[in-house]
Amino acid sequence: MKRHLLEGLYTGNGALDIIGKRKRGYIIFSVLFLACIASIVFRGFNLGIDFEGGTRVQFPATSAAGPIDTQRAEDVFTEALGKEPASVQTVGAGDTATIQIRSEALTPDQVSKLKGALFEQLKPVAPNGTSSEALISDSAVSGSWGGEISSKALWALLVFLALVSVFLALYFEKWMAVAALVGLFHDLIVTAGVYSMVGFEVTPATVIGLLTILGFSLYDTVVVFDKVKENTRGLLGLTRRTYGEAANLAVNQTLMRSINTSLIALLPVTGLLVIGVGLLGVGTLADLALVQATGMLAGVVSSIFLCTPVLVDLKMMDPKYKLQAQRVAQRRANIERRHSAAAADDVDLSDDDAVDAEVRKERAMVVAGGVPARNPKAVDQRRKPGGKPQGKKRK
Numbered sequence: 001m002k003r004h005l006l007e008g009l010y011t012g013n014g015a016l017d018i019i020g021k022r023k024r025g026y027i028i029f030s031v032l033f034l035a036c037i038a039s040i041v042f043r044g045f046n047l048g049i050d051f052e053g054g055t056r057v058q059f060p061a062t063s064a065a066g067p068i069d070t071q072r073a074e075d076v077f078t079e080a081l082g083k084e085p086a087s088v089q090t091v092g093a094g095d096t097a098t099i100q101i102r103s104e105a106l107t108p109d110q111v112s113k114l115k116g117a118l119f120e121q122l123k124p125v126a127p128n129g130t131s132s133e134a135l136i137s138d139s140a141v142s143g144s145w146g147g148e149i150s151s152k153a154l155w156a157l158l159v160f161l162a163l164v165s166v167f168l169a170l171y172f173e174k175w176m177a178v179a180a181l182v183g184l185f186h187d188l189i190v191t192a193g194v195y196s197m198v199g200f201e202v203t204p205a206t207v208i209g210l211l212t213i214l215g216f217s218l219y220d221t222v223v224v225f226d227k228v229k230e231n232t233r234g235l236l237g238l239t240r241r242t243y244g245e246a247a248n249l250a251v252n253q254t255l256m257r258s259i260n261t262s263l264i265a266l267l268p269v270t271g272l273l274v275i276g277v278g279l280l281g282v283g284t285l286a287d288l289a290l291v292q293a294t295g296m297l298a299g300v301v302s303s304i305f306l307c308t309p310v311l312v313d314l315k316m317m318d319p320k321y322k323l324q325a326q327r328v329a330q331r332r333a334n335i336e337r338r339h340s341a342a343a344a345d346d347v348d349l350s351d352d353d354a355v356d357a358e359v360r361k362e363r364a365m366v367v368a369g370g371v372p373a374r375n376p377k378a379v380d381q382r383r384k385p386g387g388k389p390q391g392k393k394r395k
Contacts, residue, residue, distance in 0.1 A: 019248040022309035036193020048201040055106040059136040060124040061097040080117035095127040153207040175314040183307035187298040209288045213295025221303040242325040
C-alpha cells in the first residue's frame, strides 16, 4: 500500500482521491479557519510601535547577578513613571537576549528618568561584560505616523487583491477565478490567525512578507489550474472521465511539483526563522520568516486541497457538466454489463472491440493532455507479429 502510494505520487496517475474526499478536507479547513478568526477577534494582534505609535526601551536581559526578570523590569518602569507599560517581553536567547519595554509615547524627560532608574536598579551587562547606561536604547514613533503606516499597509493589501482579481478574471474562466480567490482569502486569514496566536509583533516587514506569500500562493494555484484546464479541454464531448476525475488527475500530476517547490522555498525561510528567533531575537528577520513560512504552507495546501475541490463543486452546478457526468456513468454501466454478459457466456471480447477501446482511450488521453491529436489512421493500424505495421510503405 505504501509503495503504491509513493508510486502514485511520483507518476501522477491519479492514485490520490483528493476530489472524492473533499468533504473531509472542507471540515478540516473550516475548523482551522474558525480557529484563526476566533484568535483574530478575541486575542487580536501584537501591533508594533510602527503601527500604534509610542516608545520602546530595550536593554540586555542579563545583569552581573544573572538574568533580569521581566516582572522586575515592569516594576521599575511603574515606580519611575507612575504608570504601567503596554508590554514587557524577553526577546532572543543566551547572550543576545534583550528585554523590550513598550509603552505609550514618553517625553524626553520621562525617557531619561526611566533609563536612569533601569540602570541603577537592574545594572544590565553587555555580552563582553561591560555595563553602562548607554546599553539602554530607546526609539519612538508618533501616533499619527503609526496611523499613516497602518493606512498604507491596508491600502497596499486592497490594491494587491484588486489587481489579483482582475488578473484571475482575465486569465481564467469565471469559476476558476472564484475558486482561486477563495484560496487566497483562506491563506490571508490563516496567516493572520497564526500571527495572532503566536503573538509576534506586526511590523511593516510583516505586511511585506504577507504580500509576498500571497503572490506565492497565487502562483501555485495557477500551476494547478493550468493543468486542470489542459485535462478538461473538450471534456463535454467525451465520456471517459467526469470533470471531478479530470481535475483530480490534474492535482495528482502537479502534486509532487508543488511539494518539491515548497520544500525548496521553505529551506531558506526556515533558516531565517531559526536565526531570527533563536539568535537575533524577534525582529525583522523573524517577522519575514514566520509570515512567509506560514503563508507558503497555507498556499500549497489550499491550492491542492481547497481551490480545486471548490472549483469542481462550482463547475458541477452547471447542467452541462452534470449531463456529461451522467453519460460517463451510463457508459461505464454499459461496459460493466457487457463484461458481465461475456463472462457468463464464457465469450471473450473480439479483437475489434479491444482495438476500438484502446483507440478511444488514447484519443481521450490526447484531448485531456492538450496534445495535438495524431492521425487516427496511424493509431488504428494493426501490427504484424514481427512488429511492423500493416499497409504500404512510403517510397
